[in-house]
Amino acid sequence: MRAYLQIAVTSLKTALQELKVNKLRTLLSLLGVTIGIFCIVAVFTVLDSLEKNIKTSVASLGDDVLYIGKWPWMDEGGEYKWWEYWRRPVMTTRELTAIEQQSQTAGYATLCFTASEITAKQRDQEVSGISGYAVTQHFEKMQNFEIDEGRYLNAAELSGGKYVAVLGSEVYEELFPSNGDPLGQIINFDGRRYHVVGTLRKAGDNMAGFNFDRSIIYSYAAAASTTDVTSLNANVSLMVKAKESIAVEDLSSETEGILRAVRRVAPGEKNNFSINQLSQLTERLNTMFAMIDLVGLVIAFFSLLVGGFGIANIMFVSVKERTKIIGLKKAIGARPAVILSEFLLEAVILSLIGGLLGIVIVFLLSLVLTYLADFSVTLSIQNFLIGLSISSLVGILAGYIPARSAANLDPVVAIRSS
Numbered sequence: 001m002r003a004y005l006q007i008a009v010t011s012l013k014t015a016l017q018e019l020k021v022n023k024l025r026t027l028l029s030l031l032g033v034t035i036g037i038f039c040i041v042a043v044f045t046v047l048d049s050l051e052k053n054i055k056t057s058v059a060s061l062g063d064d065v066l067y068i069g070k071w072p073w074m075d076e077g078g079e080y081k082w083w084e085y086w087r088r089p090v091m092t093t094r095e096l097t098a099i100e101q102q103s104q105t106a107g108y109a110t111l112c113f114t115a116s117e118i119t120a121k122q123r124d125q126e127v128s129g130i131s132g133y134a135v136t137q138h139f140e141k142m143q144n145f146e147i148d149e150g151r152y153l154n155a156a157e158l159s160g161g162k163y164v165a166v167l168g169s170e171v172y173e174e175l176f177p178s179n180g181d182p183l184g185q186i187i188n189f190d191g192r193r194y195h196v197v198g199t200l201r202k203a204g205d206n207m208a209g210f211n212f213d214r215s216i217i218y219s220y221a222a223a224a225s226t227t228d229v230t231s232l233n234a235n236v237s238l239m240v241k242a243k244e245s246i247a248v249e250d251l252s253s254e255t256e257g258i259l260r261a262v263r264r265v266a267p268g269e270k271n272n273f274s275i276n277q278l279s280q281l282t283e284r285l286n287t288m289f290a291m292i293d294l295v296g297l298v299i300a301f302f303s304l305l306v307g308g309f310g311i312a313n314i315m316f317v318s319v320k321e322r323t324k325i326i327g328l329k330k331a332i333g334a335r336p337a338v339i340l341s342e343f344l345l346e347a348v349i350l351s352l353i354g355g356l357l358g359i360v361i362v363f364l365l366s367l368v369l370t371y372l373a374d375f376s377v378t379l380s381i382q383n384f385l386i387g388l389s390i391s392s393l394v395g396i397l398a399g400y401i402p403a404r405s406a407a408n409l410d411p412v413v414a415i416r417s418s
Contacts, residue, residue, distance in 0.1 A: 343407075
């Protein structure tokens, strides 16, 4: 054990000496390993982080909510027939009432009319490109926003069509740049004056397509008084949340039956609406991640192949430069296995140095994405160990032939070499 430890220490010193003496040559030779390990660890890290963020988003929204409207999130088997989907009637209070009165599996149901590109004004301040979410009761029970200041809209305001609104964090900051108290203030949009009753905490986009930071939430009834929320161009979603302990499949089946009945869809005819779930997005994303994973691994394979040749080249040169030393070692009794182990460990250490460089680059990029791009990326211990393990394997495969050639040298011929 002590002998192998001594060999490892000697190999480490030799590898570092090789780096010190031939910096450029060694670094260029290690570049392939660095790029390969970077590709593998980066792909695994990004995909793991995406999966974690998606699971967090799904968990916060809940996978027990149906999003029903004209447009399917995915193609319904084949071509995405947008011209057919556009002609479908939008969701209205008629469908909402039917779900509330007839459903045995729904815990809550709500309508949301989305108005895009709203312009809001507050005195001399103006904000454009806002999303307006005109909703009925229970919308807050299906989405993961939080109130920062003030309160949310109450039942009387929502059902009575009162002109009151809750502002997203970005809308509040731009309409009230001096950080003044917005509560009770008047803002103008959609041709009406709205009282501000609350603001939202910063949340970012979610998987259901809502951007609450740059939004205004107000009453569906208020929107219906100024806008035709039943036109073919209206973007209206019916959201239905399952009761506790009710499977979303049961909710979907019952909801489909109720909507077909209220819309008088004849038996055998296709639905004139689409029932969407977050699980559809996660399944499609998992397929996409698998493709990205495969592409990353292919790139990494070729990079590691080039890196392996680079390390093999370093080791062949190292064997050539130290032929006399090898001959002397063998002449005084060093066994071939010791010589083999020494050069093999040196190749592994060089490969590990290249791999560590790749991992360090991934770590630095993860910090940039986390703190500057607002995308949480974590380099896990598992991915770190995968990178080191692959580096070691590349070192063993690339260094075996040079190490074996060193171990098989004839000591007399080696000592006499020039």
